Amino acid sequence: MESFSRISPDQRANLTAYLDGELDEAETADIEKVLSRSSVARNDVELLARTYDLLDNLPRYQVTAAFTERTIATVRLELARPDISQTVWYRAAQHSFRPLLWCVMLFAASSIGYLITQAWVPNEADMLARDFDVIRQLDVYQDVGNVEFLDSLNRNQQLLQQIQEQSDAPARR
Amino acid sequence: MSAVVREADRPVPTTTDSESAYLCDPDVQLMLRVKQGDEQAFTRLVSGYQDRLVSIFANLVGNQETAEDLTQEVFLRIYRARLGYQPNAKFSTWVFRIANNLASNSRRSRSRRKEVQLKTQESGPLGARPAEQLLADKSALMPTRLLDRHELQEHVREALETLSERQQMALLLHKFEGMSYVDIGETMEMSPQAVKSLLSRARESLRMRLESYVR
Numbered sequence: 001m002e003s004f005s006r007i008s009p010d011q012r013a014n015l016t017a018y019l020d021g022e023l024d025e026a027e028t029a030d031i032e033k034v035l036s037r038s039s040v041a042r043n044d045v046e047l048l049a050r051t052y053d054l055l056d057n058l059p060r061y062q063v064t065a066a067f068t069e070r071t072i073a074t075v076r077l078e079l080a081r082p083d084i085s086q087t088v089w090y091r092a093a094q095h096s097f098r099p100l101l102w103c104v105m106l107f108a109a110s111s112i113g114y115l116i117t118q119a120w121v122p123n124e125a126d127m128l129a130r131d132f133d134v135i136r137q138l139d140v141y142q143d144v145g146n147v148e149f150l151d152s153l154n155r156n157q158q159l160l161q162q163i164q165e166q167s168d169a170p171a172r173r
Numbered sequence: 174m175s176a177v178v179r180e181a182d183r184p185v186p187t188t189t190d191s192e193s194a195y196l197c198d199p200d201v202q203l204m205l206r207v208k209q210g211d212e213q214a215f216t217r218l219v220s221g222y223q224d225r226l227v228s229i230f231a232n233l234v235g236n237q238e239t240a241e242d243l244t245q246e247v248f249l250r251i252y253r254a255r256l257g258y259q260p261n262a263k264f265s266t267w268v269f270r271i272a273n274n275l276a277s278n279s280r281r282s283r284s285r286r287k288e289v290q291l292k293t294q295e296s297g298p299l300g301a302r303p304a305e306q307l308l309a310d311k312s313a314l315m316p317t318r319l320l321d322r323h324e325l326q327e328h329v330r331e332a333l334e335t336l337s338e339r340q341q342m343a344l345l346l347h348k349f350e351g352m353s354y355v356d357i358g359e360t361m362e363m364s365p366q367a368v369k370s371l372l373s374r375a376r377e378s379l380r381m382r383l384e385s386y387v388r
Contacts, residue, residue: 016373020347022354022365050387051380055348057326058333061227061237063244071219071245072212075252 007034007041015045019052200264208255215255219248222265226272229345232333233276234283243279247271262359265350269360273342280338325386332382340375343368 007015011034017023018031034041134141144150153160195201200221206214226247230240250271333341339361346352346360354365354372363371 012377013370013373016376017354017369020354020372022369047380047384047387048376051383052348052376054325054329054379054383054386055333055344057322057329058232058348059228059326060224060349061231061240062224063227063241067241068216068219068223071223071248072216074245075215075249078249078252 007038007044011041012044015041015048019045019049195260195263198260198264201260204251204255204258204264205260207252208258215252218251218264222268223248225350226268228349229269229272229342230276232330232345232349233338233341234279235330235334239279243272243275246275250275263356265352266356266359269346269350269352270362273361276342277338328386329383332379335382336375336378340371340378343371344375344379347372 011031014023014027014031018028023031035045128135141150153163200218203214203218207218223244226244227237227240230243231237234240234243247268251268333344336344342361343357346357352360354368357363357372358365358368361368
């Protein structure tokens with residue numbers, strides 16, 4: 001009955017290490033004891049070993065002599081090519097580049113802000129010029145006190161002209 | 174190719190005691206000669222590691238051309254780091270640590286580009302190369318047997334691809350390089366215990382996928 005007994009997860013985890021000879025003496029003895037009495041464990045070990053042997057089927061490669069030459073040539077090229085990041089002017093440029101970039105970005109942001117303000121935010125003079133006609137007639141409008149009447153009067157140009165003529169007549173006299 | 178030597182690729186300076194432990198490594202000796210400006214020593218290192226690196230990269234990225242580019246990048250990084258080189262690990266551990274970093278970066282960038290990989294049977298880079306094909310023909314294997322072997326290779330490769338990137342790397346380092354758990358841990362910056370667990374899960378997963386081919 002014992003020969004069919006299952007092995008514990010810990011023992012199972014040790015089977016691979018056992019096959020690889022990576023267990024210490026005590027662990028090896030433990031696994032060997034299990035193997036001696038469990039055919040299931042022996043079968044597992046056998047399968048693990050044979051599966052691992054299947055990896056021998058994976059291709060191994062041999063590069064050509066040209067590859068070696070190419071690699072050495074690449075390294076020589078690396079030697080011949082000066083490392084510009086180590087030069088004085090490169091480092092100086094790198095040091096000055098960042099502040100310069102910040103200045104350019106600051107200038108660009110200011111310009112964009114100014115243009116947006118100019119285009120979208122009206123100033124006091126603009127508002128005064130736009131509403132100048134209304135301000136000039138503000139007393140009259142307040143006397144009339146009726147916006148609908150003023151609106152309909154504004155639409156009736158003929159009546160407006162007539163009123164204008166009547167108001168101008170005494171002045172001419 | 175990046176002109177910057179990654180910080181993780183730089184050999185970390187340590188004490189003289191730990192350095193001396195690795196001085197008997199012949200590749201460390203070669204690298205120390207490279208540090209002194211010996212180009213021949215570098216050529217020997219390239220010759221010694223190029224096939225090993227290309228094999229690992231090709232099985233990781235599924236493309237020989239990319240594998241060769243990555244291998245070249247490894248050597249470039251080694252060369253760029255030569256002046257600061259300190260023998261604080263096995264040379265192979267350092268080389269494959271660089272390879273591991275590069276493979277991870279390459280996978281990330283390839284997944285961003287959503288590059289379409291050719292399957293082996295579509296005469297992709299991992300298909301039977303002319304030299305291998307010739308060898309197989311010369312060995313007078315039966316066509317059905319040849320097909321079986323090719324199919325099996327494809328199944329193994331597909332099973333490997335289902336594993337996580339780290340599992341694949343650990344498996345290939347163990348299988349191809351015969352690295353111990355400690356060395357794999359140093360290469361992949363993990364504890365040996367984590368390597369043990371990683372490899373156990375990887376091989377259990379392979380066993381489940383390939384069980385029908387080993388019975």
